[in-house]
Structures are given as structure tokens and as C-alpha cells.
Amino acid sequence: MHSPVAPDQIVPSAAHVPGRPPGRAGGQRGRRRGGGHRAAVPRSLAGDAWRDLRRSPVFLVSAAIILVLVAMAAVPGLFTSADPRACDLANSRLPPSGSAWFGYDLQGCDMYARTVHGARASILVGVLTTLGIALVGSVVGMFAGYHGGRVDALLSRLTDMFFAVPMLLGAIIVLATFPSTVGTPAWQTIGKVVMALGVLGWTTVARLMRSTVIQVKQADYVQAARGLGAGTSRILLRHILPNAVAPVVVYSTIILGVFVVLEATLSFLGIGLQAPVISWGIAISEARAYLRQSPHMLLFPGAFLSVTVLAFIMLGDAVRDAFDPRLR
Amino acid sequence: MGRYVVQRLGQMVPVVIGTTFLIYALVWSLPGDPFAAKCGDRPCPQNYIDRMTAEYNLDDPLPLAYLQYMGNLLTGDFGQTFSGASIADELLQRYPTTLQLTVLAILVEVVIGVAAGVLAGTRRGGFLDNLVLVSTLVVVSIPVFVLGLLAQITFGVRLGWFPVTSDGTLFSLVLPAIVLGSLSLAFVARLVRANLVENLRTDYVRTAIAKGLTRQRVIGVHTLRNSLIPVVTFVGADFGGLLGGAVVVEGIFNIPGVGNMIFRGINAHEGATVTAAVTVLVLVFLIVNLLVDLLYAVIDPRIRHA
């Protein structure tokens, strides 16, 4: 008996709750989980999950951090009144002090103001790119893994092709094809960076998804659902996705931080985010040469980045645990 | 099984053709004349530009240039870099080094990553779990150049435990491999943990425990095996990434590897160099991933390759 699922899940959608908002993955899963065995009143998984989440310290802490970061990204003025673009070279690389908590960067700009203002671009790049690759990768991987045969061969080989192209090369091409010049609005510059990172970034997600789908689709409950005449999309969305999504969530929450750092590399090469956009990545890559003399230049943007990544991973963990039917 | 392998090998042909064309076209479409920068801040003699352009078929239409290139490739002629060195020689010199580095890095990430993941997964929510979470994350969120430089200064220059830069020996690749592997460590540890946690809740584990098996045996034999599929997938995919993506680490430790060759090729707009280097990379990557797919069946007997 190697089935990784509990028997009560073999019968799909025992009690569908009508009127639940469609479309969201959580909602879909909720319907299948449906009428739980713990309570007499039929309740959605989302409801259960939310109840659990509210009591989970991991969730509360990570959600609080993310809220603060989002507020910082949306309204940096709440956190600092200093102008991040008011710089005086005379202050270059001065360490933290009473007047500048985080010290000054190479150009003599206030590091605190720049770190606060950098949240927007960095978080946008990280979140948007991660969402993009998770979506594209999951769809491709799910179809490949579920259908197998020719579809799998085609999609997998396509994935291989994209995987083989060096990330840097792809990014340079995308960004060189759509160069940002003086006067390009910031959102366009950010959009291009997201695209450049995402174009080649989805392949690992696709492979991960495919591998778990191959594993999950052998499960009894999937066979049963198919036997009961469920359609492909229904099986994929309600039975396979919820049970196969864990590795993708794990990967996505970590890769989010990697994208923020990658953005730094692109900026460093002169093709990523560019002035006047401020980002942690730019600050981190600028700090590189001064690692020994002025560690504060790296420490603060680096710490913000780490905390962001940590918060997203913790959130991902908590949400996944709460929603995963198998963990109940 | 045998048929499956043959089928997969057959599928490699279009992938290799597709990839090489993709790469060649991408490098081709890079803006800027590759020879414009050859003379620094002043323009080059027109004769020179004309000769180089003709020599590398850059003035032919893309499909024609690509066909010429592939034709040469099939006859074993990998072409020359702009500096006149043989690309084949350079590949032969760089690939072994890169392979050594990659395999060492994979060893680091698998051994430490799986161990950390098991520790964390079996003590979910406990101190060790959080320690693993935080320590692997700290590593992820430090940019690789910082990690590399710190490791080099600390263990190479100050303590003298390792060579500061690569001197061609396997030992000098150990420190770079640890740095390189540590980036993926977090992924492996988290993947193992996540799967382990799920699998520990399953009936067969409960059954096994009820049968009176020791916890170690349950984790080691039953659970871990079922938790390895995504890890193996990740490592397979990562293998490719490590092969080509080690530019930064290669630079820091002065390792003459493929990542650097590709990076320089892109910068110099050397289509032939980039394509040749990536093509070999793709081949290695495809074979490794074929092995990974075969491993699925070995790890999880429910998966069958028809």
C-alpha cells in the first residue's frame, strides 16, 4: 500500500459547496476537500485553512513582515522623509551614525532612504517573475506529466531547449532588443526585467511539476476520479494540482529571492534596472567592490533581501501546510 | 525500457538542432557590430572589419550562416575564436574542469542538502528545523560573489587551508564547489523536508510504524525514497545550471571553465564559440536528464517507462 493519500480522498468532491468563488487554486482545492469529516456542517478547505492559519505563529509573523514590506513598497514616504536621490559625494561610504542609521553609499546617498525606496522595484521584480514562471512552468509541466506520450515528449523537449539557453544570454537579448533609454517609464523597465528573467526561468518549475504529476497521477484517487468519468481539466485542477504543487511552492518561494539577486547582476551588467530606479539589487552589486572597507553597504540591502525571502518562504510553507489535504 | 531509451535518444536530435539554432540566432541578433569594439575607443580599419565579417559568415542571411556553421560542425570543425584559437581545443580544455567542478558541487548539495532536509523534516517545527531553514536561507540570500569572496579570503588567503585560485588540481576545486553547491543546498534541503513531511503522514508509514519498525528504518527505507523524486529532478535540472551558470564562481577562483567561455563569447558576440560551448552543454544536460527520468522508475516502482 504505497498510496500517498488518505482513503477519504479517493472519492472526489463528496460534498461540493455550491457558490464558492471559482478560479482560485485554493478555492478549487477547497471544493474537493469539501465536507470535512471533523465537523458535521460542510465547510470549505479554504475556511479550514484560514482558521488554521490564524492560529499559526509562522503565518502571522511572515504575513506581518510582508505587510510591512508591501507598505514600504507602496508608500515609502511612511518610513522615511529623506530624499534617496539627495547625495553628497563628501559623505561617500561613511559608516552608520546617528544622522544616517544605515550609513551612506558610494555616491554619498543615505542608505536608509535608498533601502526603503528600493523595496518597490525589488519586490515587484521578485514577485512578478516568480508568479510568471510558476504559472507557465506549472501549466507546461502538468500537461506534459499528465498526458505523457507525445505531448510529454514535445513539451519536455521544448523545455529542454529553453533550459539550455544560458540565462544571461537570454536576458541580454531580451533587454537589448527592448532597450530602455532616457525617459522610459519605470514600470516598463521593470516589466522588461521581469520578462527577461521569466523567459528562461520557467523550465525548472515545469520539470518539477512534471515529475510530481507523473508520480501523483498513478494514485488511486486519480484513477478513481477518471473511472467516475471526470474530465481532464477537472482531474488536473482538483485532484492532481493540489497534490503536486508542493515542490513548486517550495521552489518558487526560494527562487523569489534568487530573482531579486539576479536582477542585481543584470543591473550590474548595465541591462537591468537603471537609474533613476532604485533597487536593493543595484545597491548590492555596487557594494561588491567595497566588501572589506564598507560592509554596511552590503549589509543593509542584503538583510532586507534576506528577510523578504525568509518571509515569503515561511508564508509559502504555512499556506501550503494549511491547504494540503494530506496534512490534515 | 530499452525502447524508451532509444526513443529518448532519438528525441535529442531535434532538441540539439533547435537549441543550436536558437543560440546561434540569439547571438546573431545581438545589437552592435562585433568588430566595432575591437579597436577600443577608435574605429577599426574597414579592411579588417570586412575580412572578419566574411570569415565568420556574418554577412550571410541567418539560415545560410547557420547551415554553414552546422555543416562545419558535423565535419568536426568547431571553428575558431576571433583570436584565432581553435574552439575545439578550448572546449577540450575547459569541459573536464567544469565537469569536475559540477560533480563536486552536486555532491556537496546532495549530501548536505538531503541530510539537512531529513533532520528538518523529521523534527518539523523544532529547533533543528528552524536552524536548517534559517541557515540555508541566509546562504541563498547572500549573493554568490560575496559568498565566494568571503570564502576565498577566509579559507584561502587568511587561513591558507585551500589554494586561493585554481591551480589545475582537483583539490583546488573543492572550495569553489562548496560555494557553488551551497546555493542549491537550500532547494534540496527544502524539497526533501517538504516531501518527507508529507510522506510521513501517509498510511504506509503509519502501517510501517504500527508494524513496529524503527523510526530510522521507516524514514530511511520507506519515506526518503518516496521523497527523492523532486530532489532528483531538481538536481538533474541544476546540473545544467551549474555547468553553464558558474560564471561568477569561475571568475572568483580563476577556474578556466565553460561558464566563462560562454560569458566571454556573449560579450564578444562570438556566435561560434557560444553555440559550440552550449551545444556540448546541452548534450551533457540531456543525457543527465535521461538518467534522471530512468531514476524515477528505480526510485518509485509505480512509475513505468513503456
Add this chain to the structure above:
Amino acid sequence: MPVSPRRSVLLGTVALALALGACGGGDDSGDAAGESDNVVTVRGCNPQAAFVPANSNEVCSGDILDQVFSFLVRYDPENGQPSNEIAEEITTDDNLTWTIRLEDGWTFHDGSPVTASSFVDAWNWAALGANATLNSYFFEPIQGYAEVQGEFDEEGNFIEGSAAAETMSGLEVVDDRTFTVTLTQPESQFRMRLGYTAFAPLPESFYEDPEAFGQHPIGTGPFQFDSWEPNIDVRLSAYPDYNGEVKPNIDGAIYRIYENDDAAYNDLQADQLDIMPLLPTSALAGDTYRIDLGDRFIERPTGVFETITFAPSTVDDRFDDPRIRQAISMSIDRPEIVEQIFSGARTPANGWVSPVVPGFQDGACGDFCTYNETAAQALYAETDGIEGPLALSYNADSDHKAWVDAVCIDINTTLGIECVPTPFVDLATFRDQITNRQMGGMFRTGWQMDYPSLENFLVPIFATGASANDGDYTNDDFDELVSQAAAASTAEEGAELYLQAERLLAADMPAIPLWHRVNIAGYSSHVDNVRITVFQTVDLLSVTTTD
């Protein structure tokens, strides 16, 4: 289910990969600090071209060629002044026809003698259109250069017989040790050029197989070429029959190839590399290198000059008023940037000629190159100003971002112009835009002297239609002065005319002088008497080892 088959598959894969790796590469040729005690290791880089003098125009191959070859004249490592080396005497009556007589006793590393033909044939080969060399333009002043150029068809292949001549008419062998050079127009500083890499003599064996020669050059210099292992190192050893006055003290040198400055610097600190001609920013910041190396460093002003050029009026007409250009120049606080960003590895410029050039004048740019907030604002207020954001473009593949940011902040703060630092991904893309006159705004320009002369800093950059005149500057008075200078009967008279021409530039400000580069080199405790030349190369003739 037994575990062993799986495990063996995995282990087998690992073992295979390691074995594959081990047998292919991994010989231990890149030893630390040389195996003989009297050999030094020098930081090298990957050559962009094969080792043929006519095709070498960058430091990675040039550094090595300069050790392998000797030239008609040798530049003094300290002041860059030429003195005869292979040449016994170089004479002229009219600055038009030059007679060059060679010293006796010079041989190539393969034993063959150096004759007049060694030079004449080499120069003809380099100038010949069919050979399409990178450095062919060095021979442009010689009579008959145009006749050997020929044409290329649409595919870029040389059209056989399209060149009117195979050799330049201005070169004539008189006897085994004498030849004459006739120029198209008088040039008082011609002798100055003759120590540049492109003017190297070549042995007979070169013409048989130039490609093989490019992998293993044979020269006349103090060191002979032993081996080149791409990406690893280039090895040189002292040539026992070297005919120069100063013989090397070391038995050989190894140029270890590094892709990365920090890697090289860390090796230097660990005494695994002996000489690093240019320390990286990470070592310069906060004078860290003085802590790491003690007194084992040298500072050396060099002939590298950095400027900001304005786009030609046809591309961007916002700076047609020279007062705008002068105001921008005055708004840049050069000393502050030099101190904070470059940590002293530059000296602020106040003219268009490097201070390493003999006869250089201080302050040709006058007040316009001195930071003066109020004067800049006042001057700018007299003009119509600049509309819209002003780009300051640079290539992001070199270390330019920090200073460009700082300059933009200065311009912004002082004049209120919205200056936008605009990176281009690499030099190729960047130069392409400039050469095709598509880049507006301002952009960085740099000049590395070919030889230390006033002419080399002025004519190629600011003469009408000159090759590096990126801003399409044109000024009849300037052109007149430099052509008079070239024809001047004495070098002193020529120099005075060049200085006059330079002073004209202040009124027009075609390019803003920023700073001159100062090399800071470091060396290990294994070596002593390290000198860096004005060309930023290591003077291997003076180096000694300490043990």
C-alpha cells in the same frame, strides 16, 4: 527491494564524470609563483587576437609582444622618451624622407639576423589591404599606403589584383642595414612612432605561416616565447643573445591569465602571484592595498585620458552654445570624485594632453576645468539652457558606473539639468552607436596614447574628420596649427604649435577633460625593483627576485 543497484547507478555516474574530468584536463601547469626561483609571475589576461604585432592593439597580447620584440627605438620606462634601440641612427633633412640605419648584431630568437628587409617586409605586410590588419592605419603616413589597400567584394573577400601595388613606394631598402622611409607629408615627430608594437620587425619564417607564428611569435627582444596555454598562462624565458644594452636579471616570466581582478589580487596577497600592474577598485578603496602589501606598491602616471564628448550637432543640437559645454565642465568636482570614487587612481585633468607627455603644458583648459559652482551657474544662466533630460552614456562592461553617477549628480546639483546615467551593455554596442552617429546627449570617451607625443593627443581626436573625432569637432584654426606643427622644421617649434592648438580647445570645449589615469601596481615579497612603464606594462628588464 534491494538497494544496491540504485546506489551503484548513482555512484557509477559520479565516478564516470570525475574520471572523465580527471583524464581530460587537470595537469598542474599553473603552479604558484614559478618553479625556478629566478622566474617571476605576472598577471596576464586572455589575448583578444593572436600574437602578431600588426594585429595586436590591446594590452593582453601587447604586454607580451613588447617583451618578445625589440623596436627601432625604445621608450624610456620613466618618461617615455624614445632612444635608439635596434636603430643605430635615424636621420632626416626635411621631415619627409627618413633614413634608418640598423645596429649590427641583432638576431631573432630563431637565430636569423635582423636586416633592413625584416622591417620593410613586415611593414608592407601590415599595410597590405589583403591582409586586413588591425594596425594598418599606423602606416598611413607612409607614401604608397593608399596604393596597397585594394578593394573587397560584397562578401568581404579581397579582390585579387585590385590593389595598385604590393608594396609601399615610400619604403626602400638601401643595403642590409639601411632603409629609407618617405612620408606623404612632413612629420617632425615620426621617429616617436617607431617604438610602437605595430612597427616590429618580423623574421622570414613569419611569411611562411602567419597563423602558426601567431600562436608562437619569434621576436628580437629580451625574452623569447616558450609556450602559450590558452586560459592558463604564457611562458617567456630570457633570450641569451639579446643585443640590447640592459639585459634582464630574471631567467623568465610567466604571465598567468586571470579573468578576474579580485582573484589575481588575492593571489598577490598570498604571494602566489608576483606582479599585478593594475590593482582593482576593491583593493584601492580606503587604501586597503597599503595595509595588505605594506610598501610593495608603485604609483605610475600613464597616458590614459578620459573625457566626456558631446554628440555632434547633427545628432543633438542642444549644446551648440559652447558656454553650455563650459558650464557643464565647471560643474564637475573632479578632485572630489578622484578621491572618493577612484581612491587616487586618477589625477584631475585641466587640459587635453596627458602630463606624461614631454612638453605638456599645465592648465590649457584654464578655469573651465576647475569646479566652480557659482561661475558655472552664472555662465549657464547666460545661455538658453538645455531642454529635457540629458543622457550621459557609457559602456557597462567596464568600471564606469560609479564615476558617471557621480558626474551626473554634480551636473544635476549645480546646474539643475536632469542628467541621466545611461549604460550600454558592452563596448561594441556603445561604440557602434557613436560611430554611426546615433547617440545623442553626452558620452564617455577615452584615449590611450600610442606614443607619448602632443600630436597623439590632439590630431586623431580633434582634427577635422579624424578617426576618433566622435563629436565631429571642426575648427579651421586648429587644423591649420596642427598641420603647421607636423611640418615644423624642429621638434621644439612643432611642440609650440601643438600647444597653441590645444589652447584653442578651451574656447570650444569639444570634449570635457576629466582625469588622467594613475596606475597603482602591487608586487609580492618574492620580487624587487619593479617598474611600470608609461604604457602600463611591467618593465621586466629591471625586475629582480629576492631569493
